[in-house]
Amino acid sequence: MNITVGGGKRSVEAGTTVAQLIEGEKVENAAYVTVAVNDAFVDHADFGSTALFEGDTVEFLYFMGGGR
Amino acid sequence: MAFSPEELERYSRHIILKEVGVKGQKKLCAAKVLIVGAGGLGAPAALYLAAAGVGTIGIVDADEVDLSNLQRQIIHGTSDLGRPKVESAADTMRDINPHVTVKTYQEFLDSANIMDIIADYDFVIDGVDNFPTKFLINDACVMAGKPFVHAGIIRFKGQLMTYVPGQGPCYRCVFHDMPPKDAVPTCKQAGIIGAIAGIIGCLEALEAIKYICGIGELLCGRLLTFDALKGDFHTIKLPPRDPNCAVCGDHPTITELIDYEQPECADAQHGSAL
Numbered sequence: 058m059n060i061t062v063g064g065g066k067r068s069v070e071a072g073t074t075v076a077q078l079i080e081g082e083k084v085e086n087a088a089y090v091t092v093a094v095n096d097a098f099v100d101h102a103d104f105g106s107t108a109l110f111e112g113d114t115v116e117f118l119y120f121m122g123g124g125r
Numbered sequence: 126m127a128f129s130p131e132e133l134e135r136y137s138r139h140i141i142l143k144e145v146g147v148k149g150q151k152k153l154c155a156a157k158v159l160i161v162g163a164g165g166l167g168a169p170a171a172l173y174l175a176a177a178g179v180g181t182i183g184i185v186d187a188d189e190v191d192l193s194n195l196q197r198q199i200i201h202g203t204s205d206l207g208r209p210k211v212e213s214a215a216d217t218m219r220d221i222n223p224h225v226t227v228k229t230y231q232e233f234l235d236s237a238n239i240m241d242i243i244a245d246y247d248f249v250i251d252g253v254d255n256f257p258t259k260f261l262i263n264d265a266c267v268m269a270g271k272p273f274v275h276a277g278i279i280r281f282k283g284q285l286m287t288y289v290p291g292q293g294p295c296y297r298c299v300f301h302d303m304p305p306k307d308a309v310p311t312c313k314q315a316g317i318i319g320a321i322a323g324i325i326g327c328l329e330a331l332e333a334i335k336y337i338c339g340i341g342e343l344l345c346g347r348l349l350t351f352d353a354l355k356g357d358f359h360t361i362k363l364p365p366r367d368p369n370c371a372v373c374g375d376h377p378t379i380t381e382l383i384d385y386e387q388p389e390c391a392d393a394q395h396g397s398a399l
Contacts, residue, residue: 122255122256124254
């Protein structure tokens, strides 16, 4: 199925969960990534149980602490 | 208050813009912006806000100029090594624009001083390099009803988002709580290209200018991310304000400011520098 991740198109298997997507995308520091699916945040506890569907938009938001 | 011929000439490139004009320039000259951190992000922000004629610019930084800062903290020069960063920054700002009043705070922000310091300002710019202070700035601005722009940079990336009281999410709505001490790469481990700090710091200054002039669309409810290697900006639409947010939600559980433990970024002698 086709989804959008970080603005880019991806083709993933039907039923892929957020947790599986994080692994597949090799997300850095996965324990501390914030995930939004279709403009709604997904709790970390629900990564493994939240399935993605055709047309979903996924965003990964990262802590960035630097500034000086 | 009429502008002098010198000011009209100085600000001519603003005044000629229909969205700014004399009216917008007067707003800038009457505005007060606080920049927390005179480093990678704070330096470019301070330079452009001084150039723009923001009437009062506060700059907060407890540290002295260090050699490794000069790769990106472009408000400081080699002749400033060892000087307090706020003094070095103030000198440069005053030279760019003598009409600007610069207030320096050579101290670290903490729960004891932040509310008094931000009280005088219309807009706050996050130019700090550590999560404890980023969360502190967020919480204080929420509690005080002050708009601010958050930003972060690391390696080849940067991001920013703007909080306006009563509109859109705050930083905690998105990032909830402090990451554990070693969770996010430290300044020394990660590195940063100076120009990326420049880009993101300038975007922060722009948010302040847009807010003051009441023009354009602020990054309220949006996280603007930049990937320098790809040469790509990507905007993430943020969910609305979280009614369960610990600080800006309907029933806040954080009602006092928190001094989290000092971050990993701090080295032995100085505060951090990313």
